[in-house]
Amino acid sequence: MKLPELKEKLKSKYIVRVVAGVLTIALVGTGIGATAVFAEKNSTAVTAEADSTTGSSKDADDIADKLMDSVSLKDNDADKDESVYLISDANGNVNKTIVVDHLKNKDKKDTLEDASNLSDIENVKGKEKFTQSGDKLTWQAGGKDIYYQGTATEEPPVTQKVTYYLDGKEISPEDLAGKSGKVKIRFDYTNTTSYTETVNGEKQTVSVPFAAITGLVLGDGFENIEVTNGKAEVSDSSSVVLGYALPGLKNSLGIKDKDLDGDVNIPEYMEMTADVKNFSMPAAMTFVVNASDYVSTDGIDTSDLDDMINDLKDASTQLQDGSKTLAEGTDTLTDGLSTLQSKLGTFASGVGTLQSGLKTYTDGVSTLSGGLNKLNSNVPTLSNGITTLNSSAKSLNDGVALLNATVSAKFTDSEKKTLLDQVHSTLESQKSEIEKQAQTTVASQKTAIQKQAQSTVADQKEDIEKKAQAAVDDQKEQIKSVAAETVKQQETEIKNQAASAVEQEFTSGKTDYITNEAKKQLASIKPVIESGVKAQFVQKMAEKNPAITDYDSAKTFFDQNVGMKDGAAEACVNEQIDTIINNLAGSVASTAKDASKIAAGEAAYTAASQTAGEAAYTGASLAAGTAAYTAARQTAGEAAYAGASLAATTAAYTGAVSGAEQATITSAEQTKATVAASINQKQANGYSLVTGMKALADGTQTLYNSVPTLTSGIKQLVDGSNTLVANNAQLNSGASQLADGTNQIVSGVDQLTTGSHTLSEGAHTLADGMVQFNEEGINKILDAYNGDLKPFTDKLQAVIDAGEEYQTYSAIADGQTGSVKFIYKLASIDAKADSDK
Numbered sequence: 001m002k003l004p005e006l007k008e009k010l011k012s013k014y015i016v017r018v019v020a021g022v023l024t025i026a027l028v029g030t031g032i033g034a035t036a037v038f039a040e041k042n043s044t045a046v047t048a049e050a051d052s053t054t055g056s057s058k059d060a061d062d063i064a065d066k067l068m069d070s071v072s073l074k075d076n077d078a079d080k081d082e083s084v085y086l087i088s089d090a091n092g093n094v095n096k097t098i099v100v101d102h103l104k105n106k107d108k109k110d111t112l113e114d115a116s117n118l119s120d121i122e123n124v125k126g127k128e129k130f131t132q133s134g135d136k137l138t139w140q141a142g143g144k145d146i147y148y149q150g151t152a153t154e155e156p157p158v159t160q161k162v163t164y165y166l167d168g169k170e171i172s173p174e175d176l177a178g179k180s181g182k183v184k185i186r187f188d189y190t191n192t193t194s195y196t197e198t199v200n201g202e203k204q205t206v207s208v209p210f211a212a213i214t215g216l217v218l219g220d221g222f223e224n225i226e227v228t229n230g231k232a233e234v235s236d237s238s239s240v241v242l243g244y245a246l247p248g249l250k251n252s253l254g255i256k257d258k259d260l261d262g263d264v265n266i267p268e269y270m271e272m273t274a275d276v277k278n279f280s281m282p283a284a285m286t287f288v289v290n291a292s293d294y295v296s297t298d299g300i301d302t303s304d305l306d307d308m309i310n311d312l313k314d315a316s317t318q319l320q321d322g323s324k325t326l327a328e329g330t331d332t333l334t335d336g337l338s339t340l341q342s343k344l345g346t347f348a349s350g351v352g353t354l355q356s357g358l359k360t361y362t363d364g365v366s367t368l369s370g371g372l373n374k375l376n377s378n379v380p381t382l383s384n385g386i387t388t389l390n391s392s393a394k395s396l397n398d399g400v401a402l403l404n405a406t407v408s409a410k411f412t413d414s415e416k417k418t419l420l421d422q423v424h425s426t427l428e429s430q431k432s433e434i435e436k437q438a439q440t441t442v443a444s445q446k447t448a449i450q451k452q453a454q455s456t457v458a459d460q461k462e463d464i465e466k467k468a469q470a471a472v473d474d475q476k477e478q479i480k481s482v483a484a485e486t487v488k489q490q491e492t493e494i495k496n497q498a499a500s501a502v503e504q505e506f507t508s509g510k511t512d513y514i515t516n517e518a519k520k521q522l523a524s525i526k527p528v529i530e531s532g533v534k535a536q537f538v539q540k541m542a543e544k545n546p547a548i549t550d551y552d553s554a555k556t557f558f559d560q561n562v563g564m565k566d567g568a569a570e571a572c573v574n575e576q577i578d579t580i581i582n583n584l585a586g587s588v589a590s591t592a593k594d595a596s597k598i599a600a601g602e603a604a605y606t607a608a609s610q611t612a613g614e615a616a617y618t619g620a621s622l623a624a625g626t627a628a629y630t631a632a633r634q635t636a637g638e639a640a641y642a643g644a645s646l647a648a649t650t651a652a653y654t655g656a657v658s659g660a661e662q663a664t665i666t667s668a669e670q671t672k673a674t675v676a677a678s679i680n681q682k683q684a685n686g687y688s689l690v691t692g693m694k695a696l697a698d699g700t701q702t703l704y705n706s707v708p709t710l711t712s713g714i715k716q717l718v719d720g721s722n723t724l725v726a727n728n729a730q731l732n733s734g735a736s737q738l739a740d741g742t743n744q745i746v747s748g749v750d751q752l753t754t755g756s757h758t759l760s761e762g763a764h765t766l767a768d769g770m771v772q773f774n775e776e777g778i779n780k781i782l783d784a785y786n787g788d789l790k791p792f793t794d795k796l797q798a799v800i801d802a803g804e805e806y807q808t809y810s811a812i813a814d815g816q817t818g819s820v821k822f823i824y825k826l827a828s829i830d831a832k833a834d835s836d837k
Helices: 002-030 056-070 249-254 300-379 377-409 413-443 448-461 462-472 477-491 491-544 551-561 570-681 689-805
Strands: 080-087 094-103 111-113 118-125 130-131 134-139 146-152 159-166 169-171 183-189 195-199 201-207 210-218 220-227 230-234 239-245 268-274 283-290 817-826
Touching: 080 249, 094 111, 111 201, 111 220, 118 130, 130 477, 146 239, 159 210, 159 283, 159 817, 183 239, 195 689, 201 689, 210 268, 220 239, 249 689, 283 491, 300 689, 377 689, 448 462, 448 570, 462 477, 462 570, 477 491, 477 570, 491 551, 491 570, 551 570
Parallel strands: 080 817
Antiparallel strands: 080 094, 094 146, 111 134, 118 146, 130 134, 159 169, 159 183, 183 268, 195 201, 210 239, 210 283, 220 230, 220 268, 230 239, 239 268, 283 817
């Protein structure tokens, strides 16, 4: 590899990895959830020209890997975590800066010391108080973390400028809202920080390594979105653009665009273009983070590279010595191969004997397997038969046991109820006939029953009348109460009738009379009304002309500018006064009418309530005796007949039900006892039907339980034999392959013996070439490292040091560590409003 290629390889590879790591961790660290937008090119190392440096590319890779191994993730364990929110217009100009600080109370202290140059400081997550002396703050933490916010006016370390274009011409965001065409939006970022760091005795002026990540949420109507230094995510519901930049990093490292290959870029701006209809951008935010907050560089030390260069030099010496040893070893290999060649003949003969014996063994295994498979094929038939037998025996036994339990037990209340329900159902169907017969018997005696009842009522006439009169007297208060309640229920109707009469009276002239009388009374307060109207008139005219202060000037202004004639103001004022008096007089008449209607209604209702009770009692007392006797005589005959008919039908049906219930229960109990004795009677073999079925079921279950063991044993034999048969072909094939391989080994050893002689000659040539490689290749790599790479790593170390020094935007207490991130919130651009909405 030539020296310029080696230098560019190390530069590009290291920068790509550092930038990729910084941006990826920054994106994840700020919670955006994006993936790394930089990645190392997937290709092999640059192929070296065929010269004296061939073979050195691996060592160059190792040097770059050594640099990259010192860059790793680190935990954010800062004492003070600061978030700076910059509220901006759509062009990126900051209008307000709000800072939120989180003080971590790792040791649960009662007080926390802090420093801040913010204004309007307030606790946003608790009630802890603080005292302030200049920039020094002391918080009464009580063992808790502190969260507070304030405002600031200092310029942020990274500024952004947002420029909008429509169809190639620059346009303001306000004018772009709602427009259609080819839109371009460009974010330019400027890193305003400058730090001078001393590395290895040399001063380096660099910027803090900030990473800027911008996210845009686009409105509907965006198509053909293209992003420079970023990517677009488009879905049916939204379009989101993510852009990125590392402002100031190229200048800090002294790198030009030409130093980077086509797959690597360190951008300082983001740009997107799209075809848009009705432009809007609901949201735009930029996150700026310090890469040193997320990347650990404790391991970067050029002394490590010095050690590696020394190791490379030592390794080349070892390679030179090893090549000599290799040449000597190849001579020994050649002698050993000659001995191996002479022994391979005996080994080939033994392989042939093994192949013949394996053929006899595999033929026997095939015969055994055939017999076992035939036996196994009949096992399912046997198993199915036993299963059917066992299931049938169990069903029979369960049926007999259920029958025995049923006939042996007494009828339960529930079973008796079922039998009686059946009896009742049968009798219910005959109920009409039973009742009809009873009613026919009573009907033949109807006339005699009615006469007897009426005669009895006539004998008791005087007594019935006295009881009716006494009943009315006993209910006197109740009768009055009912009458009063009736009047109360008609209260609304009574009052409405009275109000209607009053309404008619007012309609016929009383309203006009009261109105005229009210106007006469209101004449006494007309000056007061006139004064108020004029004051209001002056106030209204003063609203039109602030120079107006009194009624005369207001009247003059009105006549000249509003009424457009003399006397217009007086006419307007008098008209308002008359209107007010007429309205007041009308209100008096209306109020009088409403009061009269209410009074009339109440009077009518009170009179009705007071007279209704006595009138109702008197009427009831006069009519009660006669009505009671007449009603008793008219109803006695029919009531006596109806009662006799109902009693006869009820008694007939009840008697029939009682007799049927007793007969049914007795008969069913006798039947159950007979069946129970029959199935439990022992036969000549010593078993009854119940005990015999139990014994049969137990026997078939034992037989059924043995089937799995038999089936499993046969299955294991079949599987074993099948496995042996399956391996037959493999065994025979293996034996053949072994025989073929042995022949190939014999042939190969012959070739290996010939090759070992060639290898020996090449090893001696390699030993001679390593001397030349060490002198012409390794020494040039050492010169390249000492000449160009060490200054580059010094600049990189200065960038990292600057990032670690920048820990706060506001201020930080002595001895504290800090971490800060910036969130720029741009004003949205609405298609229906200006960009500052």
